[in-house]
Amino acid sequence: MSKTDTNQFTMFEDTAHRPIADRLRPRTLDEFAGQTHLIGKGKLLRKLIESDQITSMIFWGPPGVGKTTLAGIIASSTKSEFINFSAVTSGIKEIKAVMEQAEQNRRFGTRTIVFVDEIHRFNKAQQDAFLPFVERGSIVLIGATTENPSFEVNGALLSRCRVFVLRQLTENDIFGILKRAIKDPRGFGDQTINITDDMVKSIAAFANGDARAALSTLEMVILNSEMDSEGVVNVTDEIMQQSVSRKFLLYDKSGEEHYNLISALHKSMRNSDPDAAVYWLARMLEAGEDPMYIARRVTRFAAEDVGMADPRALEISVAAFQACHLIGMPECSVHLTEAVVYNALAPKSNALDVAYLRAKQDALTMLDEPVPMQIRNAPTKLMKDLGYGKGYQYAHDTKEKITNLQCLPDQLLGREYYIPTDQGFETRYGERLKAIKEWREAHGYPRAKGSQTVKAEQQHSSPSQDGLQSEDKHV
Numbered sequence: 423m424s425k426t427d428t429n430q431f432t433m434f435e436d437t438a439h440r441p442i443a444d445r446l447r448p449r450t451l452d453e454f455a456g457q458t459h460l461i462g463k464g465k466l467l468r469k470l471i472e473s474d475q476i477t478s479m480i481f482w483g484p485p486g487v488g489k490t491t492l493a494g495i496i497a498s499s500t501k502s503e504f505i506n507f508s509a510v511t512s513g514i515k516e517i518k519a520v521m522e523q524a525e526q527n528r529r530f531g532t533r534t535i536v537f538v539d540e541i542h543r544f545n546k547a548q549q550d551a552f553l554p555f556v557e558r559g560s561i562v563l564i565g566a567t568t569e570n571p572s573f574e575v576n577g578a579l580l581s582r583c584r585v586f587v588l589r590q591l592t593e594n595d596i597f598g599i600l601k602r603a604i605k606d607p608r609g610f611g612d613q614t615i616n617i618t619d620d621m622v623k624s625i626a627a628f629a630n631g632d633a634r635a636a637l638s639t640l641e642m643v644i645l646n647s648e649m650d651s652e653g654v655v656n657v658t659d660e661i662m663q664q665s666v667s668r669k670f671l672l673y674d675k676s677g678e679e680h681y682n683l684i685s686a687l688h689k690s691m692r693n694s695d696p697d698a699a700v701y702w703l704a705r706m707l708e709a710g711e712d713p714m715y716i717a718r719r720v721t722r723f724a725a726e727d728v729g730m731a732d733p734r735a736l737e738i739s740v741a742a743f744q745a746c747h748l749i750g751m752p753e754c755s756v757h758l759t760e761a762v763v764y765n766a767l768a769p770k771s772n773a774l775d776v777a778y779l780r781a782k783q784d785a786l787t788m789l790d791e792p793v794p795m796q797i798r799n800a801p802t803k804l805m806k807d808l809g810y811g812k813g814y815q816y817a818h819d820t821k822e823k824i825t826n827l828q829c830l831p832d833q834l835l836g837r838e839y840y841i842p843t844d845q846g847f848e849t850r851y852g853e854r855l856k857a858i859k860e861w862r863e864a865h866g867y868p869r870a871k872g873s874q875t876v877k878a879e880q881q882h883s884s885p886s887q888d889g890l891q892s893e894d895k896h897v
Contacts, residue, residue: 443637445608446599447491449498455633456595457488457588467586474500476535478556478563480571482581483588486632489566492588493537496564502533508540517551524561532846534561541565542574549576556582590631597626599633600640609645610655617643617657628666667684680711684719687762691720692727696766703762704755713754717743720761731771731846738764769846777840784834791831824858826867836870 448454449462451468460467470476476496481489497504505520524534536552538544556559556579563583565571571580581891591599603609618776625643629636643665683706690698706716717739724739742761746754800810815825830837842852 437450438794441638442609442641443634444605446603446606446637447494448488449495451495454488454491454495454891455599456591457492460586460588473494474502476500476502476562476564478583480541480565480567480575480583480585481588482567482569482585483570484590484631485568486629486636487588487591487635489588490539490632493539493566496535497537500535502535502562503527505534505536505537507536514548514551517548521555521560524555528560535564536561537564537566537665539566540568542567542569542571544575549579553579553582568714579687591633592631593623593626596629596631596633596636597623600625600636603637603640604636613644614652614654615644615657616654621657622660624662624666630894683711684716688719688723688727691723691762691766692770693790694766694770696763699762699766700759703758707751707755713751713758714743716758716760716807717746718820720758720765723765724761726775727770727772728765728768729771729848730842730851731769731772733847735765735768768849771843771848773841773843773848780837780839784837788831788833791820791833794828795832797829822861824861826862826865835868 454461459465461471462468471492480764483489488489490600493506496507503524505523507516507520520536524536527534538552541549552561553561555575556563563579565575565583567574569581571585575583601883604615604617605611605624621643622640625636625639628639643657646656646665647655647661649655679708683702685700687702688708690696690702707713721736721739721743724735728735729874739761742754742757745757774817795809796811796813796815798805798810805811813827815827817823817825817827840855841854842848
């Protein structure tokens with residue numbers, strides 16, 4: 423059984439200086455921690471591995487949950503040629519070389535499994551290079567990614583792969599891994615380590631579901647602890663405090679968790695939950711998110727989800743945006759907190775967002791509707807002679823400060839885009855709008871043909887997905 427690795431691993435490499443996470447990498451499914459929904463007894467992925475019936479697949483999950491380890495277990499159990507391929511260091515040239523080798527293997531009746539770590543780092547052209555070989559069955563492709571494959575893997579390639587979602591490891595999972603590391607000869611089993619279970623639990627909690635980070639922290643703790651005259655390594659509270667001083671935050675400002683967290687912030691404010699909203703705000707800021715990005719999103723929220731129900735929400739959100747711009751972190755965290763809490767507690771209305779979506783639909787389907795002559799600008803004599811501006815009524819010259827001037831094109835007469843809700847201040851604006859429409863009706867405002875009022879087709883705010891559409895592709 424031949425195994426090839428483009429990362430130059432060899433059978434004779436020195437293991438003494440390898441990181442503990444690599445030395446302790448599980449060799450069998452029984453040693454593997456977590457993911458019982460995939461590799462528990464009788465589960466699909468376990469059956470595929472044990473029967474050596476591997477099909478093209480994508481392992482998707484956060485860092486340190488075992489994506490590469492599962493690929494290694496497949497490599498050790500399959501009767502196929504297994505090629506370990508890194509998306510970080512490889513390009514089109516390397517892909518073509520691997521595919522040529524796979525084609526030769528196929529001609530000799532040997533199946534080739536190609537494992538691509540961090541497949542999301544490949545661009546479209548690089549991913550496309552795999553497609554014909556996957557289609558022909560020349561290779562079985564296994565990709566690993568921390569990013570949502572729906573966005574980061576080409577649709578044609580993704581449709582030919584089964585996606586297995588690996589879940590974040592629990593603290594109990596991590597605790598078991600750390601205890602095994604202390605006892606296993608590949609870890610610290612050849613030494614006597616004096617460390618309490620509470621200390622191990624602290625490391626497990628600190629790692630935030632990342633087994634690699636947990637093992638690295640354990641290694642740092644033990645290597646920095648003093649050995650007594652009897653050869654016992656004693657881990658002290660002081661060493662623990664120095665090593666576990668800042669929790670690993672699962673966050674990538676350009677990746678999946680970025681969009682999950684900003685979505686959580688939006689939905690918490692929308693559901694009037696200030697405690698949850700402030701928590702998600704803190705999660706983002708403490709993980710290094712740009713406060714200006716959050717300020718932009720909160721400003722959008724103030725108009726999209728609060729709107730005319732409390733117009734002051736936009737003022738406070740813009741003020742927070744300016745504060746972030748002027749003073750930055752960490753001082754501006756309190757300004758963002760004020761804006762987030764205000765928006766969470768404010769009455770909610772999405773009438774403005776819905777109004778725009780309704781108008782947008784008509785704007786895109788009725789692009790050739792002419793501007794009514796009476797509201798056209800007439801800066802030249804010729805334009806005035808053609809009727810531009812004829813019949814225009816200047817509202818300020820009237821007692822009521824409104825007129826029965828027609829401002830919509832004829833084909834859109836009667837359309838209603840902005841429909842106020844009964845929330846907060848919007849009740850007052852709704853009453854004002856109703857009075858205006860009644861006045862116009864009584865003073866000869868033109869009616870829509872065939873009906874008194876035509877409401878635009880109902881739209882909801884879901885197309886803009888929490889105001890993220892303009893910047894955030896993942897939600």
